[in-house]
Amino acid sequence: MNAIEVRNLTKKFSPPRGLMKFISKSPLKNEIVAVDRISFAVEEGEIFAVAGPNGAGKTTLIKILCTLLFPSSGKALVNGHDVQTEEEKVKASVGLSAGEERSFYWRLTGRENLAFFASLQNMPKTTANKRITEVLHQISLEDAADNMFYSYSAGMKQKLVIGRALLSNPKILFLDEPTKSVDPVTAHALRKLIRNKLVGEQKRTVFLASHHLEEVEELCDRIAVMHQGRITFCGTTDDFKRTIRSSDHYILEVANIMEDKLAEIANHKNLADISIAYVEDSCLRLKFVSGNGGDPVSPLLRDILDKGGAIHSCIKSRPKLEEAFIKHLDKMDQRANIDATEEAQMVSAGNIKK
Amino acid sequence: MILKKALAFLKRDYKMQVSYRLSFLLQFLGIFFSVATFFFVSKLLGKAVNPYLTSYGGDYFSYVLIGIAFSGFLGTGLGTFSSTISSAQSHGTLETMLVTPTSLSAIITFSALWNFLFTSFNVLIYLAFGAFFFGMDLSKANLPAAFLILFLTILMFSSIGIISASFIMVFKRGDPINWLFGSFSSLLGGTYFPITVLPAWLQKASYFIPLFYALRAMRHAVLQGYTFLMLGKDIIILCIFAICILPISLFCFRFAVKRAKIEGSLVTY
Numbered sequence: 146m147n148a149i150e151v152r153n154l155t156k157k158f159s160p161p162r163g164l165m166k167f168i169s170k171s172p173l174k175n176e177i178v179a180v181d182r183i184s185f186a187v188e189e190g191e192i193f194a195v196a197g198p199n200g201a202g203k204t205t206l207i208k209i210l211c212t213l214l215f216p217s218s219g220k221a222l223v224n225g226h227d228v229q230t231e232e233e234k235v236k237a238s239v240g241l242s243a244g245e246e247r248s249f250y251w252r253l254t255g256r257e258n259l260a261f262f263a264s265l266q267n268m269p270k271t272t273a274n275k276r277i278t279e280v281l282h283q284i285s286l287e288d289a290a291d292n293m294f295y296s297y298s299a300g301m302k303q304k305l306v307i308g309r310a311l312l313s314n315p316k317i318l319f320l321d322e323p324t325k326s327v328d329p330v331t332a333h334a335l336r337k338l339i340r341n342k343l344v345g346e347q348k349r350t351v352f353l354a355s356h357h358l359e360e361v362e363e364l365c366d367r368i369a370v371m372h373q374g375r376i377t378f379c380g381t382t383d384d385f386k387r388t389i390r391s392s393d394h395y396i397l398e399v400a401n402i403m404e405d406k407l408a409e410i411a412n413h414k415n416l417a418d419i420s421i422a423y424v425e426d427s428c429l430r431l432k433f434v435s436g437n438g439g440d441p442v443s444p445l446l447r448d449i450l451d452k453g454g455a456i457h458s459c460i461k462s463r464p465k466l467e468e469a470f471i472k473h474l475d476k477m478d479q480r481a482n483i484d485a486t487e488e489a490q491m492v493s494a495g496n497i498k499k
Numbered sequence: 500m501i502l503k504k505a506l507a508f509l510k511r512d513y514k515m516q517v518s519y520r521l522s523f524l525l526q527f528l529g530i531f532f533s534v535a536t537f538f539f540v541s542k543l544l545g546k547a548v549n550p551y552l553t554s555y556g557g558d559y560f561s562y563v564l565i566g567i568a569f570s571g572f573l574g575t576g577l578g579t580f581s582s583t584i585s586s587a588q589s590h591g592t593l594e595t596m597l598v599t600p601t602s603l604s605a606i607i608t609f610s611a612l613w614n615f616l617f618t619s620f621n622v623l624i625y626l627a628f629g630a631f632f633f634g635m636d637l638s639k640a641n642l643p644a645a646f647l648i649l650f651l652t653i654l655m656f657s658s659i660g661i662i663s664a665s666f667i668m669v670f671k672r673g674d675p676i677n678w679l680f681g682s683f684s685s686l687l688g689g690t691y692f693p694i695t696v697l698p699a700w701l702q703k704a705s706y707f708i709p710l711f712y713a714l715r716a717m718r719h720a721v722l723q724g725y726t727f728l729m730l731g732k733d734i735i736i737l738c739i740f741a742i743c744i745l746p747i748s749l750f751c752f753r754f755a756v757k758r759a760k761i762e763g764s765l766v767t768y
Contacts, residue, residue: 158763179763205763211598215760233600241598248591250511252518257511264507265599265606267500309595 146225148317148350149187149210154219156180156205156374179205181374182219187367189316192344192351194361197371198474203354206371207319210352211241224316240310241319246302246326251295255286255305258294259312266313276312283342284308285334300331307335311343317350318343324360332360340364362466370470372477386469394462395442397431398424402454407431410448414441428457504601505609512613527624534628537563551693555718561635565718566690568625569652573684573710575611575618576656577677580664583610585671603756607664615653639724648720648730651737652713658741659709661748665755669764684710709740 158177180202187193195203208214210223212232221228224238249258256277263273281287284304289297297305303326310318323339324332340363343349355361361368362382370378370385378385399407404421407429411419416433424430435441446456517523541560548559555562584607587593596606629635659680666674687694687701688710694702705711716733719725727734 156763208763213594213597213760214763215757236598236600239598241595243591243594248595250515250590250592252515253511257514261507261511262595262599264504265596265601267600270503313599 146189147186147222148189148191148224149185149193149352150220150222151186151206151210152184152220154180154183154206154209154221155217156202156209156214157217178374180209180216183371183374183376185369185376185379187350187352189350190344190348191367192339192353192365194353194355194365194368195371196355196358196361196368196470201371202374203371204321207241207243207321207352207354210235211239211319212236237313238316239319240313240315240317241321242307242310242323243319243321246299246306249294249302249305249309252293254291254293255297255301256281256290258305259309262309263312268313273312276314280308280311283311283338300327303327303331304335307338315349317352319352319354321354322356323353324355324357336360336364358465358467358470368466370473372474373481377477378473382466385473386466388469388473393435393441395431395433395435396458396460396462397433397442397445398428398457398459399431399449400428400455400457402429402449402452404429406452407449407454410445410452413448414445416441416445501605504605505612508609509612509616512610516613516617526621530621530624531628531632533567534564534625534633537567538633551695554723555693556636556722558636558722560633561629561722562693562718563691564625564629564635565721566714568622569649569714569717570684570688570690570710571618571621572615572649572652572713573656573680573688575614576653576660577663577680578660579611579614580607580657580660581667581674581677583607584664584667604752607661611657611660619649637721640721641724641726641730644720644725644727644730645717647727647734648713648716648737651734651741652709652717655709655713655737655741655744658744658748662744662751665748665751668755668759671764684708687711689714709737712736712740 156179158179160174160176183206195206197203205214209216209228210221212228212235215229223235226234226238228235250261253261259277259280260273263277266273268276278287281290284307286301286304286308289301294302294305303324307320307323310320320339324335327335339351339353344351351364353361353365365382367380368378368382368385369376378388404423408419408421411421411431411433416435418432418434420432422430433441442459442461446459449456538560541558541563544559552559552562584593587596587606587610593606597603626635626637630637659676663674663676666676683704684690687697687705687708689705690710694705694711697705712733716725716730716737719733720730
């Protein structure tokens with residue numbers, strides 16, 4: 146069984162009409178299609194990410210899957226239950242970490258906050274207390290558990306957000322920007338917790354929404370890219386990177402050669418984005434990009450050695466998910482512009498015909 | 500499980516309330532000053548107001564104290580549900596609570612419990628200050644009748660409060676129900692003065708205000724010790740109000756939640 150299954154899901158937000166338009170001021174002027182006929186499935190025990198620019202529809206999608214919003218059409222099943230008709234069963238199988246640090250009671254301690262939210266999960270008191278202790282251990286917050294929430298650092302607050310989502314021992318975890326506003330050490334610890342503990346050991350399914358593409362690349366098995374409410378790619382992160390013709394980035398550190406000589410050699414090799422800088426007194430760092438395929442490095446190294454240079458290091462960096470993501474979105478924007486132009490031309494041609 | 504959830508809400512609100520200790524203590528001091536003020540106002544008025552208050556025992560101090568103390572339930576009933584929603588929306592806790600297997604109606608009902616309990620506590624303090632420091636006579640009080648009237652009053656005002664919360668859920672601010680009932684009740688409900696001092700045509704308008712019946716019955720039960728039979732008319736009217744308003748409030752609330760879930764405005768404020 147799939148943990149999450151979405152079929153042709155659409156969510157439209159309409160501006161108020163009639164009397165409501167007069168009474169309530171809405172930011173909407175026209176109808177917005179926040180989620181547009183999307184379909185995908187997430188397998189049990191998988192870490193699945195949804196990525197996209199602001200306003201792509203990621204949060205709306207998570208809200209629908211957590212029963213906070215009704216879809217306009219289509220179907221969404223979470224743990225086999227329909228989000229519209231089996232709301233209670235869906236709620237019993239999910240945990241939501243919405244990245245909202247202020248969504249706690251600031252004048253209660255971390256433990257008291259968890260105890261309150263555990264009481265809403267239909268848990269007997271002894272089970273709840275045991276679970277709170279387990280969760281506090283998992284998120285490494287035992288020592289600060291009895292401090293007031295307002296005294297917590299941003300990282301501790303974020304850990305408690307995740308801890309709260311884990312209270313009910315949910316099969317499926319929805320994590321919206323889980324490492325937002327935390328330092329790199331805490332972010333690393335949280336990612337380790339998600340990957341090793343929650344998914345590796347406890348076999349939970351994780352549905353992640355993140356702008357942080359390095360995090361997505363590190364954590365996720367598969368990714369869905371959303372753009373203007375639609376899913377424009379769904380597959381593994383490696384497949385996604387392969388969708389773009391990516392350039393190879395190189396960094397070369399050489400000694401015993403003058404800067405102008407090195408520039409001359411590099412320029413003869415048809416390389417792009419060349420930059421040269423001193424890293425130490427006698428060592429130069431050459432950065433360049435090669436998008437032509439083949440082997441641009443061997444002839445370059447040969448020429449440098451022929452001129453008496455010494456190679457300290459040579460690194461080829463793999464294309465990053467972020468690069469693929471930006472190129473993908475550019476392509477989608479261009480396609481959307483072409484579609485809009487063609488539509489406008491067809492409308493104007495139709496008017497002339499009339 | 501329901502009881503445990505209700506207790507969890509009470510525990511949460513109690514802990515937050517007592518974490519502001521000074522404000523907690525000052526509130527009781529405020530009640531003392533309010534009671535003292537009305538005691539001296541009643542001394543100033545003397546026996547001049549007695550003809551208007553004969554059915555309540557003729558004493559303005561006791562009359563106004565019951566009015567102020569119990570009209571607190573109107574304020575709590577009208578305001579607590581909508582303020583609970585607004586506050587949970589603005590603090591970001593509503594969304595988190597809504598993803599648990601606890602319904603929105605349970606969330607707002609349990610969130611209101613502490614306020615009702617606190618208002619009841621305030622009423623006791625009002626009466627205690629009145630009786631111990633300023634000689635208010637509570638010896639005739641028919642307590643079972645007073646509790647029944649209190650229950651009906653809370654039910655009725657809570658229903659109006661839930662309608663008010665439904666407006667808040669859809670419009671976010673500017674709730675006409677709270678404004679309408681709040682304004683008319685303070686003028687026509689008989690909190691500070693008997694409605695007999697009003698012009699005849701305005702007195703008739705008071706008969707449409709639930710607070711008027713609640714306060715009249717409460718004064719008769721607490722100050723004069725009226726029996727259930729003697730309070731029958733007011734109790735029946737309060738029951739009719741409650742029976743009419745409760746289903747309307749539940750309908751409005753269901754409609755508001757559905758609309759908010761369609762519009763995506765459940766957690767916006």
